[in-house]
Amino acid sequence: MTTRRDFFRLATETATLALLSTSSLSAEQDIQPHATTYGKQRGMPLLDLQQRFVDLRFGMFLHFNMATFQDREWGDPTSSPELFHPTALDTDQWAAAAKSANMTWGCLTTRHHDGFCIWPTKTRGTSVRQTSHQTDVVRAYVNSFRAAGLRVGLYYSILSLRDDIRHFNITPDKIQLVKDQLTELFTSYGEIDVLITDGWNAPWSRITYEEMPFREIYGQVTSMQPNCLIADLNASQYPSDGLYYSDIKAFEQNAGQKVPQQSDLPAISCVTITPEWFWKQRDINGELKPTTTVIDEWLVPLNRRHCTLILNAPPTREGRLAPNVVSRLAEIGRAWNHPEPSAKIDEHTVITTPNLATGKPIHASSYPEGVGPDEANDGSFQSSWYLDGGLTAGWLEVDLLKERGFNVVSLVEPVGGEDNYQQSRIRNYRFEYWNGVNWITLVEGGSPTPTTIHSIARVTARRVRLSVEGSHDMPHIADIGVYDEPS
Numbered sequence: 001m002t003t004r005r006d007f008f009r010l011a012t013e014t015a016t017l018a019l020l021s022t023s024s025l026s027a028e029q030d031i032q033p034h035a036t037t038y039g040k041q042r043g044m045p046l047l048d049l050q051q052r053f054v055d056l057r058f059g060m061f062l063h064f065n066m067a068t069f070q071d072r073e074w075g076d077p078t079s080s081p082e083l084f085h086p087t088a089l090d091t092d093q094w095a096a097a098a099k100s101a102n103m104t105w106g107c108l109t110t111r112h113h114d115g116f117c118i119w120p121t122k123t124r125g126t127s128v129r130q131t132s133h134q135t136d137v138v139r140a141y142v143n144s145f146r147a148a149g150l151r152v153g154l155y156y157s158i159l160s161l162r163d164d165i166r167h168f169n170i171t172p173d174k175i176q177l178v179k180d181q182l183t184e185l186f187t188s189y190g191e192i193d194v195l196i197t198d199g200w201n202a203p204w205s206r207i208t209y210e211e212m213p214f215r216e217i218y219g220q221v222t223s224m225q226p227n228c229l230i231a232d233l234n235a236s237q238y239p240s241d242g243l244y245y246s247d248i249k250a251f252e253q254n255a256g257q258k259v260p261q262q263s264d265l266p267a268i269s270c271v272t273i274t275p276e277w278f279w280k281q282r283d284i285n286g287e288l289k290p291t292t293t294v295i296d297e298w299l300v301p302l303n304r305r306h307c308t309l310i311l312n313a314p315p316t317r318e319g320r321l322a323p324n325v326v327s328r329l330a331e332i333g334r335a336w337n338h339p340e341p342s343a344k345i346d347e348h349t350v351i352t353t354p355n356l357a358t359g360k361p362i363h364a365s366s367y368p369e370g371v372g373p374d375e376a377n378d379g380s381f382q383s384s385w386y387l388d389g390g391l392t393a394g395w396l397e398v399d400l401l402k403e404r405g406f407n408v409v410s411l412v413e414p415v416g417g418e419d420n421y422q423q424s425r426i427r428n429y430r431f432e433y434w435n436g437v438n439w440i441t442l443v444e445g446g447s448p449t450p451t452t453i454h455s456i457a458r459v460t461a462r463r464v465r466l467s468v469e470g471s472h473d474m475p476h477i478a479d480i481g482v483y484d485e486p487s
Helices: 013-023 046-054 091-100 137-147 172-188 214-224 281-285 291-304 323-335
Strands: 058-062 105-111 151-157 194-198 229-232 249-252 267-272 307-312 362-364 393-412 426-434 439-445 451-470 479-483
Touching: 046 229, 046 307, 058 091, 091 105, 091 137, 091 323, 105 137, 105 194, 137 151, 151 172, 172 214, 194 267, 214 229, 229 249, 267 291, 281 323, 291 307, 291 323, 439 451, 451 479
Parallel strands: 058 105, 058 307, 105 151, 151 194, 194 229, 249 267, 267 307
Antiparallel strands: 362 393, 393 451, 393 479, 426 439, 426 451
């Protein structure tokens, strides 16, 4: 019999421990969102915004920050602000190079993991304001790209080593710093199409969505700019076929995160034309990604999967793109041009709130020795509950500890986790809630997709049950989700 340990050697244990420790996910404690909540108010319907983004097809990522001047991938958080000193900043050249490649938009690293801000923030954060030149790189970038007819995105790292914004070190003051800096970015620089966040719930930062409250920050950004999409680089932590804490599913291709062949989510894939994200002095004569690789292996097949490619072209210490990068981008543009819109995408539920089921008391109809129903609500998608050997039907039941309102339920089946689990083992499933007298069906279906998320009419209940009937013995459930999403 296949054991759980044999089945899932993919477990990312540090991420699970981080989630459980900071969220206080225990049977005695309840997940509560922070006091401030926001609705999902949009200027345009979310599906239309996602389609507009997918139709962009090809963009330029601009990793330009303190690390540029240090031949590093993460800037030294103890370095003097004066080290950031582009002597010939030319954002018009960046935009012209993007146009030559037939790109339609750009995204600039306004703050990377060391925490240096390349706009003159009025917050206590370290920025170009503390330099002798005080150049507002964000202002120059947005002006140049808009003047060239290109749309504008921003990158912002939640992790900030300069500000000690780290796992287990988040305070209300640090949360406010992030909010204040985002307020500056989203009220001072015109319309922003997409915000790419990083360092949030990543295995190397471990800052959870509860510590630095995702729902609050998501709502803050969309309240300031209702047509801005949020894409968090969390594909290493969350299923590749679900929109968890992202309006656009973000894959960091350089880190081995691949867009599934049959993906139907609106997505973005990030990769760099140089060997690393930030410019290194050796890159001046270094190898760049071949044009055929960019077009034939990345751009064309990814566009077919509703995915926009964002190709990193890092500026040099002077603040210009190097001649070899400019030449390669123009070569790409001569070889590829696709002005037509992408295929239509389907509507998908976006998860922005904590999972009410995580860490709550849970029971199951059966399970083998060494396996428990808690592996379906432990905050990890790499562990699983499954039925005892030979059984094909059973249930999971979660006690939310008190009556809770919710309007989204989900299940994740670990299809593809191992060679012997390449397709669903579930013939049908059913979600129910206990009304004090009977189990009432919420939603049911046949064989699910690996990640199945259902929006339902909002109900209030304490107990939620997921029943499954297998087409194969030992069907697995990696995660059961119960969410109360703003409507």
